[in-house]
Amino acid sequence: MDVESLIDDFVRAQPSRAVVLQSLRGDPVHVRRHADRVFPAASLMKVPLVITVLEQLDAERVVRRSDVGTTAYPSILEVFDDQHAFTLRELCSIMLATSDNPIGSCLTDLVGMAAVTRTAQRIGAVNTYMRVGFTDDELGAQARESTTTAGDMALILQYVASQPHLRSMVHAMRNSMRNFRLPLRLPDELPVAHKTGSLRGLAHDAGILFGADRDLVAVFLTEDQPDTAPVGIHIGDCIADVWHLLGEAV
Secondary structure, eight states: OOHHHHHHHHHHHSSSEEEEEEEEESSOOEEEESTTOOEEOGGGGHHHHHHHHHHHSOTTOEEEGGGTOOOSSOOGGGGSOTTOEEEHHHHHHHHHHHOOHHHHHHHHHHHOHHHHHHHHHHHTOTTOBOOOOOSGGGSSGGGGOSEEOHHHHHHHHHHHHHOGGGHHHHHHHHTOSOOSSTTTTSOTTSOEEEEEEEETTEEEEEEEEEOSSOEEEEEEEEOSOSOHHHHHHHHHHHHHHHHHHTTOOO
């Protein structure tokens, strides 16, 4: 079995799946399956959102916990006192590591959805549009209105990896608390800088694997899945098999 066949098997297993693999370092790898198919972006939109904040605002600007907002759902912010002060850079990193929605809403209010779309399209992600935020009221059917593609997310991740001023993003995504997809079957010590996206019937993961001899962008987008829990296992199994075929430790 080769890498192309592994990806074909993953894509054929359920409808509405897309994958892009793109090497950043080491022997060339370039696999695209349904790379231009448009999917709801879900929390993957937080990646271009953070790029926009870090490139357009003062990253050392201070924001109080009390100014960020609340949610009916669990939030990492609940462990902080109302007067706790964060820099925007810290809020960006916490959001990428935990996918916290109140932080996402706060940052969106600061830069605006149109600016996030412009950032994505400047990078070349022409099918990535931010049309909805992350408030509790926006987590219903309209949560699917922001869009992206596997090809777009690969471009966005390549941009993040190439820009010294965005190193804090890579560090934050390497410390993700949501490791049930791409990193699932990979060694705990392997750096995987990734961001998940989840909605009903939808399970995404997009990231960069930093190996001994290669660095690899891996984007897995799925929609219309009857049960997203096993999808995470399928993603983890697939990328682990790919990583092993590429000669890296699993």
